[in-house]
Amino acid sequence: MPTLTASISGWGRYPVQSCELERPERYADLGSDAASVIARGQGRSYGDAALNENRRVLLTERVNRLLDFDVDNGILRAEAGATLAEILGVIVPKGWFLPVTPGTKFVSLGGCVAADVHGKNHHHDGSFGDFVLAIELILADDSRVTCSAAENPELFWATVGGMGLTGIIGEVKFKLAPIQSAHMMVRHHAAGNLEQLFQLLEDPGRDDRYTVAWIDCLANGQSLGRGVVMCGHHAAAEELPAGFGNVFAAKPERSRQVPFDFPGWVLNPLSIGAFNALYYRHEGKKQQPFLTGYDPYFYPLDSIGQWNRMYGKRGFLQYQCVIPDATGYEGIKALLLELSASRRSSFLAVLKRLGAQGRGLLSFPVAGYTLALDLPIRDDGLFVLLNKLDEIVLRHGGRVYLAKDARLSADSFRSMYPRYGEWLKIKNAVDPQNRFSSSLARRLGVRSDAT
Ligand SMILES: Cc1cc2nc3c(=O)[nH]c(=O)nc-3n(C[C@H](O)[C@H](O)[C@H](O)COP(=O)(O)OP(=O)(O)OC[C@H]3O[C@@H](n4cnc5c(N)ncnc54)[C@H](O)[C@@H]3O)c2cc1C
Numbered sequence: 166m167p168t169l170t171a172s173i174s175g176w177g178r179y180p181v182q183s184c185e186l187e188r189p190e191r192y193a194d195l196g197s198d199a200a201s202v203i204a205r206g207q208g209r210s211y212g213d214a215a216l217n218e219n220r221r222v223l224l225t226e227r228v229n230r231l232l233d234f235d236v237d238n239g240i241l242r243a244e245a246g247a248t249l250a251e252i253l254g255v256i257v258p259k260g261w262f263l264p265v266t267p268g269t270k271f272v273s274l275g276g277c278v279a280a281d282v283h284g285k286n287h288h289h290d291g292s293f294g295d296f297v298l299a300i301e302l303i304l305a306d307d308s309r310v311t312c313s314a315a316e317n318p319e320l321f322w323a324t325v326g327g328m329g330l331t332g333i334i335g336e337v338k339f340k341l342a343p344i345q346s347a348h349m350m351v352r353h354h355a356a357g358n359l360e361q362l363f364q365l366l367e368d369p370g371r372d373d374r375y376t377v378a379w380i381d382c383l384a385n386g387q388s389l390g391r392g393v394v395m396c397g398h399h400a401a402a403e404e405l406p407a408g409f410g411n412v413f414a415a416k417p418e419r420s421r422q423v424p425f426d427f428p429g430w431v432l433n434p435l436s437i438g439a440f441n442a443l444y445y446r447h448e449g450k451k452q453q454p455f456l457t458g459y460d461p462y463f464y465p466l467d468s469i470g471q472w473n474r475m476y477g478k479r480g481f482l483q484y485q486c487v488i489p490d491a492t493g494y495e496g497i498k499a500l501l502l503e504l505s506a507s508r509r510s511s512f513l514a515v516l517k518r519l520g521a522q523g524r525g526l527l528s529f530p531v532a533g534y535t536l537a538l539d540l541p542i543r544d545d546g547l548f549v550l551l552n553k554l555d556e557i558v559l560r561h562g563g564r565v566y567l568a569k570d571a572r573l574s575a576d577s578f579r580s581m582y583p584r585y586g587e588w589l590k591i592k593n594a595v596d597p598q599n600r601f602s603s604s605l606a607r608r609l610g611v612r613s614d615a616t
Contacts, residue, residue, distance in 0.1 A: 166194065168221065176473055177211035178480030179542055179571055182218040182604060190227050192244055195335050196307045197223055203603040204333045206273025207248060210280065211483045212571025213604035214328050220602070223333060225275055231255060232336065239341035240298065245275030245334040253459075258413045261341040262399065262459070264296040270464050275334040280568035281326035281528040283535075285375035285397075285463075288520040292530055293339075294325035295523075301336040305596040309335065314524075323591040326525030328567055330601045330611060331592055344399040346412040349375075349462040351397035355449030359390025359501065363494050366394060366518055366534075374398040375462075379448065381441040382514040382538065383434060385505045390498065392516070393448045397462055405456070416458050422470040432475065432541055437510040475512075479542040482571055484551055487519055488563040489533040496561030497534055500554055504538065507550045511538035526588040529566045537569070548572055567605065575610035 168185040187202075189195050199221035206225055208215050216222065225246035233242040239261045241252065249263060250270040256262065267282045276282075281294045299313040302324055312321035324331045354371055356362035362378055365371055373396035380392040405412060466472050473481070488496030497516065504511065515537045519530045540547055555577050558565060564581035565573050579585055592612070599612045606612070 166197070173208065173216065173222070174480065175208055175210050175212050175215060175571070177482055177569075177571060178473055178476070178478075179482065180213055180216070180604070181480075182213070182216045184217050184222040185220065186222050186224055188224040188227060192228055192230075192335055195223070195225070195228060195333055196303050197221055197333075200598070200600060201602045202600060203606075204245075204275060204279070204329045206246060206276035206279075207271050209267075209269055209272045209276065211569045213608065214280070214568055214570075215276075216604040217602065218604050225273060225333075228335070229273075233338075234259075236261075239343060240338065241341060242336060242338040243274055245273060245278070245300075245337055247274050248272060249274075249277070256341055257344070257347050257415060257459070260344055260413060262344045264340060264342045265290060265293045266463055268464065269467055271467060274337045274339075275329075278325055278334055278337055279327060279329045281523050281525045281530075282568070283517075283519065283523075283530050285377045285517060287530055288372075288376070288518040289374055291520060292523045292525075292528060294322075294525050294528065296340045297325065298338045298340060300324065300334050300338070302331065303333040303335050305332065305598060305600040319591050320595060322524050323526050323588050326523060326528035327588065327592075328527065328605065329603065330606055331595055332601060345402045346400045346405055346409075347415040347459055348400040348405065348412070348456050349397045349459055350400040350404050350454050351395065351451075351457055351462060352454045353448055353451040354394045354396070355392075355445070355452075356394060357391050358384075358388055359494070359498055362390055362392050362394065362516065363534075366516070371396060376518065378516040379444070380501070380514040380516055380536075381445050382501060382504055382511050383438045383441055389505065390501055391445065392514075393445065395448070399459075400456060415460060420468050420470060425474065432477075432510070432512055434508065434510045437512055440512075476539070476541045481539055481541045482547065482551065483537060483539050483569040484554060485535060485537040485566040485569040486554070486558045486563050487529065487531055487533050487535040487566070488558065488561045489531055492561040492563075493534040496557065496563060497536055499557045499561070500536060503550070503553055503557060507546075509540060509547065509550060511540050513537070513539040526584040526591075527567070527582055529564065529568070531564070533563065535566075537566075567609075570605065573609065575608070578609040 174181045202221040205215035229246035
């Protein structure tokens, strides 16, 4: 297959690496004769998971057909390059929704399985892998196997959350969630500090199917951890005003573009502080339930094309970790204090509850609290800070999310993912020559301690 050498990156635009790109047109062409190859969906992982420096990267974006939609039972089968945006356009008008969705719909099905993505409903419903009925996996010897929780279960749970390192996912069959409208009923609750924020997140009277908190991470002292908890569910037919019209029609979002790389100084503590204060007042006021479309609710940033350019040419790192329930409050507080002491500001800070641990051997979720921070890369001091955050996360028994990562050390990875040894045995059995590899895998020393 022809290849093109190009410099590419993940969504954080760091690192940028030269890779040899292959773009198959059809499912039959999937597979690669290259010694080292990694599949790439929409490149929405933030770091180096879908990079393979000086080696092959298989772009799956054209292998994106929707193959079968059982409208009565809400079961969809599609090629792994299909995006959630394409799928939503077909399923929502028929009264179905994604069982789990990340904060952008511009991701591929393959990426959702490989990262075992979670959404705002993880504490109720689990992660994407929990809804996958079967996948077709293309192995290192080019054979194709069906895997599911019942058929080849070990390989299935090594692939769900396995970051593309067990093979190329060709097709995905998964279960959808029924909805009565394309709209969301949402309610916000303001919290003056971290203690109140945790109380709100743990209050079953306020919790909803989808719950997430925005944190003003520039607030400190008495206000450390102040934020807004945003709760919502798919609006039931009786919650819509009389004469609503087509309940499954979604209002098209007006899309804007970030036209150029912002200079580094635009996002600074002053500008972020001013934005946060306004946002806290504005969003915190929405204490009465209100209706909104699923697009602005789940994908607020998707309407701003290339918003990653706001962080400037050097890019940014998203730091996402989870701290288990037992140490959740202390761990998150310690992280916010360290961030505040560093005088670095995160433009976006999101806190979510996660439910039971995923069944994928390398899946990220464990029952606890996950914090995500977007931090512009201005200097190497950021990497020093994030190493300190890793130490806090490890001390509290937590882990960092590989789909967001660009800099975790191999030692920290092993301590954070105790089932790595089990996973590696399965990887060795199906990929003894280590064909499926990525820049992330080499940075984390995946396979370096194998046979
Ligand atoms: C704005 C934004 C919000 C996000 N919110 C969330 C969130 O709420 N929850 C969450 O869990 N994640 C979230 N993410 C992360 C994102 O959902 C994951 O990184 C997802 O894997 C990206 O899918 P992709 O198609 O872009 O995959 P890529 O970035 O291209 O690849 C990601 C990984 O999947 C593997 N992969 C992709 N396709 C295949 C395939 N066909 N076969 C085998 N392996 C494959 C790659 O090898 C790589 O390891 C967010 C990302 C962004 C940019």
